[in-house]
Amino acid sequence: MPRSRPSAKEKLLDAALATIRAKGYSATTVDDLCAAAGVTKGAFFHHFASKEALAVAAADHWSETTGALFAGAPYHDHADPLDRVLAYIDFRGSLMGGDPAAFTCLVGTMVQETYGSFPAIREACAASIFGHAATLEADIAEAMADRGIEADWTPQSLAAHTQAVLQGAFILAKAKDGPQIAIESVRHLKRYVTLLFETPQSKAQTS
Amino acid sequence: MPRSRPSAKEKLLDAALATIRAKGYSATTVDDLCAAAGVTKGAFFHHFASKEALAVAAADHWSETTGALFAGAPYHDHADPLDRVLAYIDFRGSLMGGDPAAFTCLVGTMVQETYGSFPAIREACAASIFGHAATLEADIAEAMADRGIEADWTPQSLAAHTQAVLQGAFILAKAKDGPQIAIESVRHLKRYVTLLFETPQSKAQTS
DNA sequence: GCATACATACCAACTAGTCGGTACTGTTCG
DNA sequence: CGAACAGTACCGACTAGTTGGTATGTATGC
Numbered sequence: 041m042p043r044s045r046p047s048a049k050e051k052l053l054d055a056a057l058a059t060i061r062a063k064g065y066s067a068t069t070v071d072d073l074c075a076a077a078g079v080t081k082g083a084f085f086h087h088f089a090s091k092e093a094l095a096v097a098a099a100d101h102w103s104e105t106t107g108a109l110f111a112g113a114p115y116h117d118h119a120d121p122l123d124r125v126l127a128y129i130d131f132r133g134s135l136m137g138g139d140p141a142a143f144t145c146l147v148g149t150m151v152q153e154t155y156g157s158f159p160a161i162r163e164a165c166a167a168s169i170f171g172h173a174a175t176l177e178a179d180i181a182e183a184m185a186d187r188g189i190e191a192d193w194t195p196q197s198l199a200a201h202t203q204a205v206l207q208g209a210f211i212l213a214k215a216k217d218g219p220q221i222a223i224e225s226v227r228h229l230k231r232y233v234t235l236l237f238e239t240p241q242s243k244a245q246t247s
Numbered sequence: 248m249p250r251s252r253p254s255a256k257e258k259l260l261d262a263a264l265a266t267i268r269a270k271g272y273s274a275t276t277v278d279d280l281c282a283a284a285g286v287t288k289g290a291f292f293h294h295f296a297s298k299e300a301l302a303v304a305a306a307d308h309w310s311e312t313t314g315a316l317f318a319g320a321p322y323h324d325h326a327d328p329l330d331r332v333l334a335y336i337d338f339r340g341s342l343m344g345g346d347p348a349a350f351t352c353l354v355g356t357m358v359q360e361t362y363g364s365f366p367a368i369r370e371a372c373a374a375s376i377f378g379h380a381a382t383l384e385a386d387i388a389e390a391m392a393d394r395g396i397e398a399d400w401t402p403q404s405l406a407a408h409t410q411a412v413l414q415g416a417f418i419l420a421k422a423k424d425g426p427q428i429a430i431e432s433v434r435h436l437k438r439y440v441t442l443l444f445e446t447p448q449s450k451a452q453t454s
Numbered sequence: 455g456c457a458t459a460c461a462t463a464c465c466a467a468c469t470a471g472t473c474g475g476t477a478c479t480g481t482t483c484g
Numbered sequence: 485c486g487a488a489c490a491g492t493a494c495c496g497a498c499t500a501g502t503t504g505g506t507a508t509g510t511a512t513g514c
Contacts, residue, residue: 048460064360066273070504081505082461091504141363148418149359153271155421156348166422193438197431200419201412204432208415211355212407214362215373224404225411231400232439255494277470289495292471 049087051077056098057105062141065095065153065161092158095150099164102146103171110175121182122237126230128176132206133226136219143219144210145169169207173199187237198233205229256294258284263305264312269348272302272360272368299365302357306371309353310378317382328389329444333437335383339413340433343426350426351417352376376414380406394444405440412436 046054055076059068070091074084088094115127136143151165173196180195206229209222253261262283266275277298281291295301322334343350358372380403387402413436416429 062363064271064273066271067360067364069502071502080461082508083459085505086458086460147422151422152356152359152418153274155424156269157274162422162424169419169422193431193435198435200428201432201435204415204419204429205408205412206415207418208411208413211359211414211418212376212411215354215358215369215376217362217369221407222411224400225408228400228405228408228439232435232442235439235442276468278468287495288471288497289473290493293492293494298470 048077048079048083051079052084052087052094053098053101056094057102057146058141060095060098061144061146061149065150092161095154095158095161096164099147099150099161099168103168106168106172110172121179121186122233124179125176125183125233128179129202129226129230129233133223133230136209136213136222136226138219140210140213140217140219144214145207148207148210169203170200173203176202183237189237191236198236202229202233255284255286255290258286259291259294259301260305260308263301264309264353265348267302267305268351268353268356272357299368302361302365302368303371306354306357306368306375310375313375313379317379328386328393329440331386332383332390332440335386336409336433336437336440340430340437343416343420343429343433345426347417347421347424347426351421352414355414355417376410377407380410383409390444396444398443405443409436409440 052073055073056068059072059076063072070081070084073094074081084094088097110128110131113128113131115124115131118124118127147165147168151162151169154161154165176199177195180198183189184191184195205225209225212225213219213222259280262280263275266279266283270279277288277291280301281288291301295304320335320338322331322338325331325334354372354375358369358376361368361372383406384402387405390396391398391402412432416432419432420426420429
């Protein structure tokens with residue numbers, strides 16, 4: 041792993057995370073990124089074939105960065121799988137504070153702007169979101185098995201739902217320009233998961 | 248109400264809803280909007296002082312359009328307030344189909360791109376989202392009173408949470424480029440609300 | 455000497471916004 | 485009545501600045 045001083049490529053990727061989270065993909069110019077990274081345009085197009093290619097690389101970089109954060113987070117330490125899921129939700133809530141640009145999701149922001157126009161970016165964002173969701177499925181499945189729950193929903197669908205709540209919470213936080221409303225939605229999510237696993241036989245069915 | 252043939256202003260606002268939902272705010276150019284509306288640039292800047300001003304007007308137009316849609320929707324007809332809330336959620340799910348650009352939310356998309364750079368747009372989007380959420384609060388409060396529920400959450404917070412789930416569901420739908428995943432999140436939301444009002448004394452507390 | 459990693463100068467296309475002008479719709483006044 | 489006037493809606497060529505991307509040069513390490 042060559043990590044002497046950060047190369048132009050690494051600086052550009054880090055700058056992309058910060059800048060695109062704050063301004064969005066379309067409004068972020070190549071010059072913005074070069075200025076934020078402290079490199080020149082030549083360096084940019086030496087490492088990335090296009091602005092679109094940088095966005096794909098940034099989504100992958102985001103997956104790696106956040107993947108490492110969650111892999112090392114303490115919520116995995118609980119013995120009970122349901123406790124791990126609930127602690128994951130708490131952990132997500134604990135990350136919410138300060139400026140929305142600092143705690144919201146790069147790929148959720150990017151996919152909104154690009155899904156119709158840049159399929160490659162959309163796919164990279166989808167891979168990031170659902171790849172992360174997949175890390176929850178085993179714990180959810182184990183918790184269901186533990187408690188003998190037979191439901192009309194799957195671990196995959198509940199994992200996806202947690203990401204929907206988080207992404208939606210980020211939008212509300214941006215609209216309100218503060219984290220409080222997002223934290224409240226995360227509380228609702230925790231309450232939902234708690235109720236799901238409390239309710240005997242999962243008698244709550246939906247149409 | 249002068250509604251002979253649609254004026255340039257109306258055509259531009261309608262074009263803005265469609266185009267910005269598909270491409271985002273920053274990637275939508277004034278020329279795009281003029282072409283989609285079939286008017287010239289002169290007409291655009293005759294009616295709107297700037298692109299930003301159009302976005303604010305478009306958010307307001309969105310509020311009116313969707314406000315009328317929901318005001319006239321059949322979910323209000325249920326006698327029981329909880330049934331009204333659940334029918335609202337079903338109604339939201341029933342709107343999800345086809346291309347994401349056709350059923351996702353303009354203001355949720357716009358606020359993501361603009362919250363840090365265009366405060367006026369952010370405020371218009373926030374007003375739209377939370378104004379809509381507020382239309383649910385009375386039914387939720389009534390349902391709580393009906394069932395004697397004393398909870399550590401408020402009607403306002405549950406109403407906001409429904410919007411978070413919907414906004415997040417839209418993001419997942421865009422990432423997957425299809426409505427199915429969003430519909431599943433809406434089912435989870437309905438299950439949550441059902442469980443909340445089934446659980447006696449709302450014994451599920453969160454930290 | 456040769457690939458990699460940058461830097462500098464540059465360009466064609468596009469961008470939001472401007473500006474002088476036209477067409478139409480009433481209103482006023484002789 | 486009808487001519488003069490006024491206000492609004494709209495047109496489309498234009499511009500100054502920005503955009504993503506390119507062409508070319510150079511420094512460094514193997």
